[in-house]
Amino acid sequence: MSDKRESRKAELRGRLLDAAEAQIAREGLASLKAREVTREAGCALGALYNVFEDLDRLVLDVNLRTLSRLKVMLAEACEAADPTPRAQLEALATVYAEFALGEPQLWQALFNHRVPMEVITDVYRTEHAPLIELIVPPLGILRPDLTGANLVQRARTLFSAVHGVVHLSLLGRVVGVPQEMLVEEVRALVQTLTKEPVA
Amino acid sequence: MSDKRESRKAELRGRLLDAAEAQIAREGLASLKAREVTREAGCALGALYNVFEDLDRLVLDVNLRTLSRLKVMLAEACEAADPTPRAQLEALATVYAEFALGEPQLWQALFNHRVPMEVITDVYRTEHAPLIELIVPPLGILRPDLTGANLVQRARTLFSAVHGVVHLSLLGRVVGVPQEMLVEEVRALVQTLTKEPVA
Numbered sequence: 197m198s199d200k201r202e203s204r205k206a207e208l209r210g211r212l213l214d215a216a217e218a219q220i221a222r223e224g225l226a227s228l229k230a231r232e233v234t235r236e237a238g239c240a241l242g243a244l245y246n247v248f249e250d251l252d253r254l255v256l257d258v259n260l261r262t263l264s265r266l267k268v269m270l271a272e273a274c275e276a277a278d279p280t281p282r283a284q285l286e287a288l289a290t291v292y293a294e295f296a297l298g299e300p301q302l303w304q305a306l307f308n309h310r311v312p313m314e315v316i317t318d319v320y321r322t323e324h325a326p327l328i329e330l331i332v333p334p335l336g337i338l339r340p341d342l343t344g345a346n347l348v349q350r351a352r353t354l355f356s357a358v359h360g361v362v363h364l365s366l367l368g369r370v371v372g373v374p375q376e377m378l379v380e381e382v383r384a385l386v387q388t389l390t391k392e393p394v395a
Numbered sequence: 396m397s398d399k400r401e402s403r404k405a406e407l408r409g410r411l412l413d414a415a416e417a418q419i420a421r422e423g424l425a426s427l428k429a430r431e432v433t434r435e436a437g438c439a440l441g442a443l444y445n446v447f448e449d450l451d452r453l454v455l456d457v458n459l460r461t462l463s464r465l466k467v468m469l470a471e472a473c474e475a476a477d478p479t480p481r482a483q484l485e486a487l488a489t490v491y492a493e494f495a496l497g498e499p500q501l502w503q504a505l506f507n508h509r510v511p512m513e514v515i516t517d518v519y520r521t522e523h524a525p526l527i528e529l530i531v532p533p534l535g536i537l538r539p540d541l542t543g544a545n546l547v548q549r550a551r552t553l554f555s556a557v558h559g560v561v562h563l564s565l566l567g568r569v570v571g572v573p574q575e576m577l578v579e580e581v582r583a584l585v586q587t588l589t590k591e592p593v594a
Contacts, residue, residue, distance in 0.1 A: 307566065309505070327570055353560055353580045356501050359570075360559015361552055368504065371526055371558075373551050381552045388588055 209247045211237040217258045217302070225255065225305040255309050262302045267326050278349060281334030286386050288330055289358045293382045296362045299377060304366065310385055328352055338390045354389055358382055410436040410448045416457045416501070424454065424504040454508050460518060461501045466525050480533030485585050487529055488557045492581045495561045496574060502519055503565065527551055537589045553588055557581055 198281035219228055231253050236242045248254040269291050295304035296303040331351040335341065342350050361382055362373030373381045401533050414435035420425055433440045437542040447453040468490050476486035484578065495502040541549050560581055563571030572580045 208517065307562075325570075349572060349576065350583075352563075352570055353584055354561040355565045355570055356572065357556035358559065359586060360557065360562055361555040363506075363559055363562060364551075364555040371524075371551055371554055372546060373555065377548065381548065384549075385552055385556060385588075388590075389584075391587075391590065 205247060208237070208239060208243060211239070211395065212244060212247060212254065213257060213261065214217070216254050217261065219307050220255075220258060220303050221299060224301045225308050228255065252309075255305065258302075259306050259309060262299070262306060266292075269295060270327070270330055281337040284334040284389055285331065285338075285354070285390055286383050289386045290379055291381045292358060293362050293379050296366055297378060300366050307363070329357060331355055333389065357385060357389065361385060397452065404446060406561065407436070407438060407442060410438070411443060411446060411453065412456060412460065416460065417455050419454075419457060419504050420498060420500050423500045424507050429456065451508075457501075458505050458508060461498075461505060466492075468494060469526070469529055480536040481589055483533040484530065484537075484553070484589055487584050488581045488585045489578055491557060492561050492578050495565055496577060499565050506562070526554060530554055534589065553585070556584060556588065560584060 212233060215233045216228065219236065220234060228251070230244055231241060233254070234244050237244075241246060244251075244254070248257070270288055273287040273291040274284050277283045328348065328351050331354060336347050336350050337353060339347070339350065361373060362378065365375055365378045365381075366372075368375075396550060411432060414432045415427065418431060418435065427450070429443055430440060432453070433443050436443075443450075443453070447456070469487055472486040472490040473483055476482045527547065527550050530553060531546060534553060535546050535549050538546070538549065561577065564570075564574055564577045564580075567574075
């Protein structure tokens with residue numbers, strides 16, 4: 197009986213996640229409403245709060261789904277790319293840009309969602325870390341002058357730089373690069389950033 | 396009589412802008428409420444909508460104020476810096492990072508505020524453009540291989556890359572660089588990005 201209740205809850209959880217994900221993908225995080233999610237999932241409003249602590253936790257779980265999907269795509273791009281370190285980094289940056297272009301609302305939800313610091317620390321730390329872990333090995337080969345914490349630091353800067361070009365381009369801001377040039381610009385950025393050690 | 400009304404309206408506009416700016420600086424854009432703005436400005440709720448089309452227009456005008464302040468600081472940093480192109484670009488990036496660190500909420504409001512594209516086109520275009528215009532001349536000296544539209548494009552990428560490092564650092568995300576290392580990392584980024592032409 198308890199097993200049945202657990203499996204029903206898991207099934208409802210999946211439906212709520214699907215509905216929230218579809219709504220964010222369609223209209224963006226800012227338009228997400230608990231009432232519409234439960235209507236689309238076919239359950240009562242209160243049922244959402246039996247499964248998730250609150251709407252923020254639901255969004256967080258949608259974001260964790262998006263991140264695992266992105267992680268798989270990044271890892272696959274690394275495997276498919278030339279085994280040279282620069283090609284690996286270019287492939288990572290390209291996939292990141294293409295993912296953001298392809299799923300702009302889900303990608304933006306990763307960064308627009310403000311969650312309490314302790315939740316970030318617990319959950320995002322383990323989920324976001326792989327983005328950096330994929331960058332560290334090829335960057336380490338190109339930049340033998342960097343080791344340990346300095347290398348990780350520079351990997352974060354490299355990721356953040358690519359992220360910034362993607363971010364402003366997707367916001368459609370005048371200061372950003374046009375979306376049709378985004379992949380090209382991101383690739384040029386990675387080439388420049390990995391060209392040679394800074395004196 | 397009409398003049399008196401105009402000047403009273405201008406004075407009220409200033410008070411509403413001050414109140415909105417102070418509230419965004421204190422609690423962030425997401426917490427901004429028309430009722431609190433008018434309470435702090437000492438006027439009726441309806442008065443806000445006599446002066447501004449809606450709350451979005453008020454936020455837009457706060458953002459334009461923030462942008463002009465930033466523009467002045469950037470121009471001053473350029474003048475104070477070494478006249479070498481690399482020093483100029485480093486000074487611009489440093490001031491940008493320091494501004495974001497010093498006024499995180501006002502800075503984030505520049506990018507978190509979604510405004511209709513036609514408003515961006517009309518207003519932000521002229522206000523954001525100077526950020527890029529300051530970058531173009533020194534970058535053009537360092538990268539004589541780039542001209543015209545290509546140079547402007549690369550200036551946008553350079554700005555966006557710096558913006559990304561600042562953005563993720565201020566979000567406090569694990570993938571971002573720690574805030575205490577932000578200025579140093581931004582400077583290293585600019586040094587690397589302006590080092591030599593990409594082959």
